[in-house]
Amino acid sequence: MKFLSFALALGAAYFLDNVVADASVAVDRLVSKRHLTKRDAGFANGGNSRNSGKGANGKPRNSANYELSFYHVNDVHSHLDEFRSSGSSCTDATKGCVGGYPRIKTVIDTTRPTHRNSLFLNAGDEFQGTLFYTLYKGEKIATTLNQLGFDAMTLGNHEFDDGDDLLANFLHNLTFPIISSNIHTKNPKLAFALLPYKIFTKHNLAVLAVTTETTAYISNPSNLTTFEDPVTAAVRTVNYIKKYHKGVNRIVALTHIGYDKDIELAQSTRDISLIIGGHSHTLIGNMTGAKGPYPTIATNLDGDEVFVVTSYRWGEYLGYIDVEFDRKGKIVSYEGAPIHLTNATAEAPKLKAQIKQWATAFSAYSATILGSTEFPLIQTTCQLEECTLGDFTADSMEDYPLGSAVAGIINAGGIRAEIDAGNITLQQALECFPFGNSITELDFTGAQLWEIFENIVSGVSSVNGLTVTSFVQVSRSIRFTYNPTNAVGSRLITLAIKGEAIDLAATYRISTLDYLATGGDNFWASRSDFVTLGTMDQVWAEYVKSKSPVSYVTDGRIATTADTVSQKGI
Template identity: 25%
Template structure:
């Protein structure tokens, strides 16, 4: 691993770029600086670190301190430092982004990707994978983003030929080639005419083959199979003499590992999508990932090996990996780590009201500077100025009035057990489900739908943020927490449908590195899931609902319950197939709820059918068109805002846990 680098960095110097002594004459060392799933996180996010060494005098929180991680300006400082080190040491370096720059903050909501185009173009990126959230708007707006950035966007398994907006996007490519001579890096435009005497590296993009099932707007694009595309592309590159291949993916860590085991010839996979902060962060109280950073996977030929990396999410960390190739282009070494990018400010309270004194601060910084996986990093002053001048004023105005206080941080790990969480997981997703239950049963909504709702359930992937201690404002829900403008749905489901939904979605998230956005959290429904075969299988051992008399009772398979959820889930997206299947049977009785010129309106659903991978709802009478003037489909965010304003002026975690995931010993 890499030595600690105790700097408040403007420059970094690590062994990452050290000259390789004693290597065979024709070996080649490629350094890769990488980030992924930055999700428009221009500002740093609140974070905690825990270690007995942090129990300084006067620290009432014991072993835990509070700081901030990441943000684009801090990420840029780290990127520039690594690029400068590579240049000084005359070492080959690629700077890569694993996709999902879009979505995740109010900046994106207000600027629709173009602020990202502005800021990311200052990073010196060599390529970015096309993430699923890059499809959250329209292909026309995606094409605008792709044209505006100064680096290529990659997706080898996407056919754009039938899409009117992206078919002419020349900056969307299947792969790019670079010729290296030390630190000198030259793009190669012609695979048929590779320059002699240079080290040729291909960077191939790969995206989700099931993108239409996950992303809301994929237009007329066609997504080919991941394994077949990867193998065919690599075979073609190898046939032309390219023997060093980096796969830049946005499919999730588990699928990266599977891909490496099914495809020959991949040297490195730089991934995204599953938000996997690979490595051991137990020294900071953050646990250890099940898959190690720079995991080596044997290819199906039994000879080749692929090195797999990923760098978390939300611009909190940056990955750095050093890959050594022999003269035949085979990987002989792959080593590196993720580094959390910390502020130099530390507090004893979650609300950041009580900074440490000088002596305490010095002890904490001394501890951090001895760690290999966290760095105190200054923000890039110029980029911070651009954000604060060009983008922050509009964001501050959009957040509006304060409607609640948040005494302590509320975490939002997707899967129980992730990110230091216990077997109950997220504090935030149950609050979202509770808000949907409360809102659906409120008098204005009941005046429209006429029947009480029994249960609410939500997929955690639609809940896009943790909730930091401090103030909660009326714009927070729509801008950051629930930004997808989903309408609320109420439908009738059998207990057996809910049982199948929970069993299927939880089971799908058990493998290490799996995309856990489909994981279900609920209100007025509680369950316990016992994993019986590590990473593969388990069973529901408890499934109960809280009836309208306030009593918990077993969910009955043949009884119908009125269930609130957002329409994305109600359409059966992202693995919620049980809900889709239920609506193919009589009795589902679904209604969608949206605002029409400010008036809450019910849109009864008469049918739900799949066209390709996309579920399309048909309506009785007037169709619901979320793009029409005067139509507001963001009733999921409105529900949370109404709930907080009316019932939760002190926004805290719910007192009762509704989800328990017991992992296999």
């Protein structure tokens, strides 16, 4: 099979797009058009709208406008079945469980036929997070997704965790198009599975897609695959669409770059009217804890509004927005809100039965009780501050009996689920640490450690200028303070190990993960001077047994401060 380069893909795009578009039209269920109200969608959190006679920018509604409804999900992370909102498995439905593709399917099957015009889009990161991926890799995920009626999907960074070839096999089992405008690959099977954009002829609409360029160092793509700057790729693709698809004046971006980057993309481009995103697990809407409104409205280079939406994580919410385009392809009216998928949402029985059958393979893991915890081991705040699950995990690394480290460092992104108070099972250990990462030990000078923690709290590497893509959690022997209002590169105020201010000239042995050792999340430059020890899930499971009942509260090992002067070298 010949390598399908991006240039050749663009040249062939018109033919490929229209083949897929014609197939989509053939299976569309054309029913009488009815405007979907907040009540119709079952919105648990109210919703936002601008459609009472006037639309965006105060423009009057026009019968010539085109109404199109978008459903969307992102970052489901193999949560095929319902789960606790903490991220752990739903072992007791009476405690309240959310999400799951059977609930998504119910909402889609019930409400989508009420629209003459609708699209269902997936913003990536279907891989990793539960035993459905650990045991089955992409097989059961593909079987599930093919039953949902997706119109298109883009790739998240975690789709590359097990390499290009496994991903390519997964994509070839899907029955809907996969779009990427900024992933360039010389892997022929992967390249053949990707479209640079998708034209939906029925809607005079194009969907382009971009994935975070940090995938190159936070996942495991081969050296045959590269990731272009998302803004550069989006601008080029928009220009190509405008040049070669003259009748298409509605352009949507399907992204896996994160909420803040989505806003930057909106502000840095022209002609994109709607951005449907993922990656940052950002909650937006009218619910408690939301970071912004749904949709969030940004302004592009021409001063036009761009609507940014995302639907949190794990499939707890199904994104929904209904928009009206004017003749120029601009959105002039909208209504919608994320749909919260709770116990009140029925589960599609056939899909539910399939998933439950697959889950019988988990019984040995769910039945193995490692110990218990008096208080919840909190994960949801680990990317922002010290968290109890981060403390406990890093302490397990410091105390690893086969090691000789003085302290432990783990990336917050390496901890994936929360543990409720009560029994802790082996299945929960695997859900918390699904990546198969191993413990390793590295020697650092005090000066190197100061630079590492400065880079982490500043969010950018002083070594290569790249973004540090995760916060950190540390064991009890490390304590540091930082001032987040200081200038980048000057935020770390104090750093101590074993109760003493760090000695810049001394050498310290640190327990960490092989993922970080090889440059993951850009904590430090990739190294090879290490050997791997036990896997993180195994080490953690044994630590639970030895410390049970676990009783952890945060102890101030990570703290912010109003001090502005660094204590480096003092």
